[in-house]
Amino acid sequence: MEWFNSRLGLSYRFLRPAPLYALNPFYWLGALAVVAFVIQGVTGMIMMLYYVPSPSDAYKSTLYIINEVPYGRFLETVHLYTAYAMIMLAFMHMMRGYFVSVHKRPREIMWLIGMLMGFVTLGFGFTGYLLPWTVVSKSATDVGIGMLAALPQPLSSVLIFLVSGAGGDATQLLRFYDLHVVVLPAVLLVLLTVKMYLLEVHGISDPATGIKEEKRKVVPIFPNVTIYLAQIASIFGAGMLLISAVFPLQLPPEFSPQLAANTVAQPDWYFLWIYQILKFSVFEGPGLPVALSAVTTIFILFFILPFIDKGEERNPARRPRFITLGCIFIAELLALTYWGYISPGQVIPAEQALLVLGSIALVITVLSFLIYTGISKHGTSITGYPKIGARAGHIFVLLTIVGSLGIGGTIDSIAKIAFYSPIEGVEALPFFLGALTLSVILTIRIMSKHKIKGGLKNDK
């Protein structure tokens, strides 16, 4: 270490030291997304040597990479899964930021930059999906571009021209390729630089629930934080490699208009929730712009969050409205994604959509109400947590798992009652609702027993 330090001046204090409490994986979700981006950059550059971005050769060259290029299948698979991981990590990073209020003063601009980076990440997914030129990817991309036509003029024409051009499939593929390998990486790097600068300016945000004094101690970026990052990045990389080894990439058939006519267009998993909303019968035909506006509104609301949630309070225990809304958003997103996955091409009647989405919102709201009521009865500080016995901690974790299964099972049962066999759903529903209720009651009981108020200071 000293050898590197003396040659490269790594311990020179040009970077702000990090507090000890930040050596926690939850503080590095964004950094892991950047690691995923770097892995994609490396694997993508190697694949660029062989890939040909033309409709006649795109699929053939992708097959060539998989079957003929040394470690080609490995490269393709790792590239795919790190792309998925990058999207997932970016989403987790955003939602963690939402729950612990990192968007509040003075980090509003950081939030905006982060949101733009999130949009660029989704852009990577959208543009990269088309490149292998499979029947699934081409059909889904065409549906996506078709949606742009529902936007108001001249925005619609400009966007379609930018992403698809006027030269048919060849132009479309070339534009997507250029966006994927040149424009989006360049934009992401610029945004990343700005965000890193702002991180240097403001530092890492303190924990929203308070902090022990000994954890305020800071450690230098080199070697402590660098080694910690290397450690978690290695674990992340190992995870990606193992997933790649167990689930190697299988390429769907090549796109042809005949095959596409018999294929149900379905986007990749991260756009399934939008796809599902667009399939609601109320949004069919003339209702499409309304659905697109609704989805756009969700993105805009997240983008301008710092200007909506302006209060000084950062503790989740004192922000019931935003925490409940965030939980509802995640639950609806998961439900819509799963629903979209199991019902490709099906138009969903509006009343069914209302039943499922409404039930989820209701369950989360009631749960949230119960938990916040439990929290407000018995207050203690965050430092009260270590007082919980190990056994109580284990029971707490177990109950959380049972509760999660209960939520998932309840949603699944409601979906079954609504769409498939009502008898099967009715049989399972009481079981899952029972598990859910039991876990909530016992969780509140444990919290009461140990006087946990979710981080609130006990003034008694």
Add this chain to the structure above:
Amino acid sequence: MISRVKYLTIILLAVQVMSIPYLWSLGTTDAISQGEFAIFLAINLLSFSMVAYIYRKEETGEVIGRGWILAGLIMLLTLIYSSIMLFLI
């Protein structure tokens, strides 16, 4: 404790070094060899992360979590065993 930690670090580094000729001997285009390559790279990364963990804790004088080390070693052994089985297939 320190000497044991050093031994463990040496073993983990040895796993990484020994895997290099093995990886070199694998086929480059068949799916199973590529899967094995991925598993061995994962083993190397896990070994590296354990070495990094031990080094970091040693440097800051913090307690090295035996549970983590044990979990890491079990994971490594499982992966090495899986890789050997895959090779024999």
